[in-house]
Amino acid sequence: MSVLEIRNLHASVEDREILKGVNLTLRSGEIHALMGPNGSGKSTLAYLIAGHPHYVVTEGDILVDGESVLEMEPDERTKVGIFLAFQYPVAVPGVSVANFLRTAVSNVRGYTAQKAVAEGRGGVIGSNLMPMREFRKELNDKMKEFNVDPSFARRYLNDGFSGGEKKRTEVLQMAMLGPKFAIMDESDSGLDIDALRVVSDGINKLATSDRGFLLITHYQRLLNYVKPNYVSIFYEGRVVMTGGPEVAHMLEEKGYGWVEREFGSEAVVA
């Protein structure tokens, strides 16, 4: 059992405070939905968990099993089991999905920490990556399992991918990396109903007892496919309410206007 804990997290970007005391706990085996209006700071929170250098933590902490990750580089955080599926995955020109994933997987599984062994003619001399054959097989299997066309292995990362293809490839990468905590930032947005089903099937397959999910979403829609244990409402840089699945339904009925009236800065003054 692992725990990801966000404690009174305050963070700013360019001297503007975006997160204003976030508290949230995610345990293995849990699916926790985080819902909130545009600009409330959901992606900022996701980026902070993954270690984006642009944001500055001014107060509070992020802990994995009691250890702070704040001083860790993003790649070190992947080694303690954090994974972020991006709201807007960036296209990296000329870097193929297979090529980069092999290095990523090799790092996370500790291959690169070992001594290099020579690979065949024409290959890398002294490679300490996961053996090509094993990697290829695993990638092929996972591509089948998560409904990603095999041609994507050779394609360049998110380059010319449709919205749905990007999100599916994010799920594939998660499957390969096998994280303890997956932060899914709007993995459902911009998807048609078929793509939504593929992505949510993927999440359900990966939602095992040794893994926790933070599902950031605007809509109830995703939650029809992936059943959360908890739903939190995020507003103006903090979690304002946490409950069971019924919170999502309530939000669907009352809308974010209700949240603003109930929890907005005006409401606090009044």
Add this chain to the structure above:
Amino acid sequence: MSVIVKEAEAIMQSAAGFSEATVRAHSAARGEPEWMLNFRLEAWRLFEALPWPKATDEAWRRTRLTGFDLTRFKPVVIPAAEGKKSELSTLLQEELDEMESAASIVFEESELRNSVTRSPLDSQGVIFLDLQSAVHQHADLVRKYFMAEAVKPGQNKFTALHAALWDTGVFVYVPASVRVTLPLQVILNQSSEGVGGYHHTLVVTEAGAEVTVVDDLLGARDGLQASVVELVIGDSSVVRYMNLQDFDHSTWNFLTGRAVLGRDADLRWIQVSWGSRLTKAFLDVELSKPGGHAELLGIYFPIGNQHIDHQTLQIHRAPHCFSDLLFNGALKDKSRSVYMGIIQVLPGAQKTDAYQRNGNLILDTSARADSIPGLEIEADDVRCTHGATAAQVEEEYVFYLMARGLTRAQAERMIVQGFFQAVLDRVPVESVVHKLERVIERKIGG
């Protein structure tokens, strides 16, 4: 098929600098026919008449020849007599073994060291011969094409010098409708230090012929190389040409190349500029008949104090031609790159489709890339686009890759490799791709 050698060795080796006598001795040592001697002497007079590049010349404004002194470079040692051949060095043997070629020719200095033919080229009428031998054995063809159709001796100071003193080189001739599927590989290793070399590549294809030629250029420590590449491409002929320049980082390197395309001809030219202290390369493609298709792709990666300058010209003379140019370079340390390019569309070249892009990835703030794209359009129904970029490694890419477990160094490495990929993807020989990837890896290295 090797070169006939005469006596003049002693003079040539002792004399630094150049004179008409140098040219005469150079030719005599090679036992050349009179027409070639006269050609050289004519070029020598041109060389003497042409002024040295000045800092005020547009082509040389950003690439200065400060510190360049031609008289310091000994003309190359005369080719050795037959029988003196020794084993190829491991370096050259590896270069050879790496590629599956139809035939190969290896030069060391101005000496033909090795020539191997693996495919039945002769029976198809294909000529793949060192240029000195071709002057003797195929005088009519060489005389017709050598510095006559594509690059003229008077094109610039260095082409004149080259025409007067050319030493190594190959002649490739592919008759109509003959397809040579595996590449023809040429390796030049200018192995002595401090000498000047003048390598020539002359490729002539007839209608419907297909060929791939690879020039592998090595060595030239503290030396000079002023090479010329000429591709004369017949109607509907397909030519793939790769110029892989990996000289020592102390070489002064001057290259002038031009391809002339016939009707519906198809060219892909890969220009790789890894080595040299200074490179000034003039590369032209001339679409002289309708339907021509030319791709000019370049990569460079200067490090340290290297200075790499490419100046390209896409000349559209005929209608319905396509040309696409992409030069991508990464720069480290205090290196410098210059890219100047012009798309020239002459009157009557309607329906021209021409592209030109130059991308620069600046890895250190002390490096500098200048990019000057240009259009000269004298036809009204054309589509031309050009663009240049200079950027540093994108932090959002680095973060994305790191968030998947790559270290910063791995992420940056991958992004730099990826930056070159748009060109590497279009390199038609796989072993060349691997080789280029290894050099990029080494250059990123540190």
